[in-house]
Amino acid sequence: MPIRAFSTVYKERDEEVRHILGGVQTPSVERVQELLAMSLETSLGLPELAEVLQLGFDQAASEQFETLRAFALANWRKPSGNRLRYVAPIYVSSYCVDTCSYCNFSALREATARKRLNVEELRFEIDAVMSSGARVIELVYATDPEFTTELLAEYVAATAEALGGEEGSGVLLCTEYLTREAYNSLKEAGLNGIIQWDETLDRAAYAHWHDSSPHKRAFDIRMDNHDRALAAGLEVATGALFGLADLRYDALMQIAKARHFLAEYGRGPFVFGAPRLKPIGGHELHLKTCASDRAFETALFAYKLAAPEAGRWLQTREAFEMNVRNMLDDDVFTYRCGDVTPGGYHQIDGSKSVLRSGQFGVNELSRETVETALARRSFAIDYAWVTGRDAACAGALACGDSQRTA
Ligand code: SF4
Numbered sequence: 020m021p022i023r024a025f026s027t028v029y030k031e032r033d034e035e036v037r038h039i040l041g042g043v044q045t046p047s048v049e050r051v052q053e054l055l056a057m058s059l060e061t062s063l064g065l066p067e068l069a070e071v072l073q074l075g076f077d078q079a080a081s082e083q084f085e086t087l088r089a090f091a092l093a094n095w096r097k098p099s100g101n102r103l104r105y106v107a108p109i110y111v112s113s114y115c116v117d118t119c120s121y122c123n124f125s126a127l128r129e130a131t132a133r134k135r136l137n138v139e140e141l142r143f144e145i146d147a148v149m150s151s152g153a154r155v156i157e158l159v160y161a162t163d164p165e166f167t168t169e170l171l172a173e174y175v176a177a178t179a180e181a182l183g184g185e186e187g188s189g190v191l192l193c194t195e196y197l198t199r200e201a202y203n204s205l206k207e208a209g210l211n212g213i214i215q216w217d218e219t220l221d222r223a224a225y226a227h228w229h230d231s232s233p234h235k236r237a238f239d240i241r242m243d244n245h246d247r248a249l250a251a252g253l254e255v256a257t258g259a260l261f262g263l264a265d266l267r268y269d270a271l272m273q274i275a276k277a278r279h280f281l282a283e284y285g286r287g288p289f290v291f292g293a294p295r296l297k298p299i300g301g302h303e304l305h306l307k308t309c310a311s312d313r314a315f316e317t318a319l320f321a322y323k324l325a326a327p328e329a330g331r332w333l334q335t336r337e338a339f340e341m342n343v344r345n346m347l348d349d350d351v352f353t354y355r356c357g358d359v360t361p362g363g364y365h366q367i368d369g370s371k372s373v374l375r376s377g378q379f380g381v382n383e384l385s386r387e388t389v390e391t392a393l394a395r396r397s398f399a400i401d402y403a404w405v406t407g408r409d410a411a412c413a414g415a416l417a418c419g420d421s422q423r424t425a
Pocket of ligand 1: 117235
């Protein structure tokens, strides 16, 4: 059946969001309380969520922001028994034809040490993450033309085989955009879901960052990648890279997109990614659109208010303290990602310098350190959480029991 992809409603949503943001005001404490009470009864609309997001942009709104944080913790952080769903990324290739200036894998970065894992090396990396408990593995690629659909399917199948059908295990894929036929084949090979950050859905900002990228410049085709994956029966993670454009716009467009998925396919994203631009190789990026901590945290709470059944992905771009401050029951979590470089769990070949070969700066931690710190806060990590846990969850990736706790 032909799909009604997000690009068919993009113009409408884009105009709606711009109109809302043109008139949004910082809400008072009383208005924030009213909005939060409303959220218990009904799904907040984009205008109300825009008011919430505005708290991230008004340093005088500290009381309102703390009201929001207290509400989120009271509703989605239990006194005990909170879980975090772990995903272990394995970087497979750092060869890229695209030229995103915010990424160390850009084809223009001649100093970046490149590496492409063969299947044997992939198995070696899988052994490393499995030996530390992980059973949900994300294979991460740049835009590497060597990886045809057939080769991707071989790597997915090798990962699924290593996981051995163990209960709760799963394979996720982060590549550049693919066709629906490719997703059909990859599903056959054992793929559960895809991860794609839209970077920004602001068309002009997207062009600014990506017009020189030969593959990634295709804004509309890339925008519909999640639709093609969903239509093929896969689950999806979506998100924006905060810092490329107005964060309020990007968060609202992601929420609009998640609601589009729900309407078209009966299921939304299993998680919202919330990466934000970070310095590369120690170089600060002085952009007007850089996301402050307040804006970033407000967006995390807005995602939860908008789609309580989805997690937010707390990952190694952020300091552990930042993640701990914001984590809610059933969020997705990563504390180690192989130094965001192929072979990173073993430092196979390439540069021994993470700065020279990693995609961006990360805060990697050991399992023991993290689990000890989390236990003190009544959180435990679930390393094998895919499928069948909740019969009411339509998708293959368990959405758990992300109900309000109060
Ligand atoms: S963000 Fe992705 S597409 Fe862009 S340069 Fe980096 S790896 Fe390539």
